[in-house]
Amino acid sequence: MDKSKYPLSGIRVLDFGWVAAGPSATKILADMGAEVIKVESRKRPDTTRFTPDNIERSPETDPAFHSLNRNKLGITIDMTKPEGCELLRKLAAKTDIVLENFFPGVMKKFGLDYESLRKVKPDIIMVSMPGLGNWGPQAETPSYAPGLAALSGLESMVGYKGERALGLQQPYSDYNAGTNSAFAALAALIHRNRTGEGQNIEVAQIEALVACIGEAVLDYQVTGKVPGLEGNRHGRMAPYNNYLCDGDDKWVSIAVRTDEEWKNLVEVMADEPRLKNEKFAAMDGRMANQDELDVVISDWTISRSAEEITEMLQEKGVAAFPCMDIGDCFLDPHFQDREVFIPLEHPVSGDEFIANLSWKMSETNGGVYRSAPLWGQHNHYVFGEVLGLSQEEIARLEDAEVIQKFQEPERKNKG
16 A cells, blocks of 8 residues: 555654553554554563453454554564664664653663663654653552553542442553654654654653543642542533433433523423423523433433434434444444444454544545554564665574564465
8 A cells, every 4th residue: 555645654663562552652653654663572472462352362363452553563572682672772773753651661771761762863752651650759650551540530530429430441541641642752753853853752641641630630729629420410511411212221422512502402302391491491500400301301212212312413403422332333324434443354363343543634644554463574574674684694683582583373264
């Protein structure tokens, strides 16, 4: 596929990311056309190669790994050997961006920290994604997404009023930090293009999470109020909730921002006279009587399908949409038309569907053009063509197990 028109065509990224946080950042850069080289080791594999969804328990068949690492090249190298780290420093000298989400101090131990790499590439951009920062009293605290969500305060805000906190139930921290890190890398590229200067960027994952609850933080600073559990409620909109519909556990989400939208909702639900009560006419009244309002709307939605309600309300300019599970999303005609999920052939797993880009742009769009790399699949390209090593030297390094030799896996038959 011709990537010459992709916005990051010609940019090279050395990717030390693992699990989801780092790989989700470099996935965005790869989708935009950057040549992303994923650094792996057979001694310490990326754990995303072995998630519970990997039925075959093979390092080449995990759907999560395939989604997070599509469009990337892959090399396998032993970083515990001095020659391995020296090769990576030489590769960094030919690289624009280095990204990592290891524990603080790991990259320095291998001589691959920013101060070491800028000696071989003065304008290099390095993005580090520590959980709790590279410095400070909590820097050396081991962290994963659920713990970071709790420490940030975000976890305590997810749940229903009067009940225990439910939390996010998924690793939101990883993907949030990945998006922030990709944005930071792009900003640094723009800065380098203007000034010739590289940058050393830290995106502490906990700070990226705290930014998601800025209003609650400011409210506490100003008023001393600790945010509680509000369920699906919104501080300035009513009604604002998910409402049970006809069918097996089917729900519709409805949000009303203005009195004009409220009038349109009442018009659609004209056969529910309780909505015409004067206490619901203005936003202040609806906010003060949300429990009663939710009961009235639920009595109306329960006998109709989520799709029917969505169509009726959207035609009147009222925000509404069915609450979907993954199957609903996959089969939704709108999502199919927008190609939210696309087929991609993997050499071992065969044809599979993965999530497409999250955006569509008219002139500088990216694309999905390569399946996730097999273990060490691109060793000879990276060490031979990029670094200029001879085939004899690559063979010597493979024999010394500095470069971990690519082993051709058993491939599924097409069709």
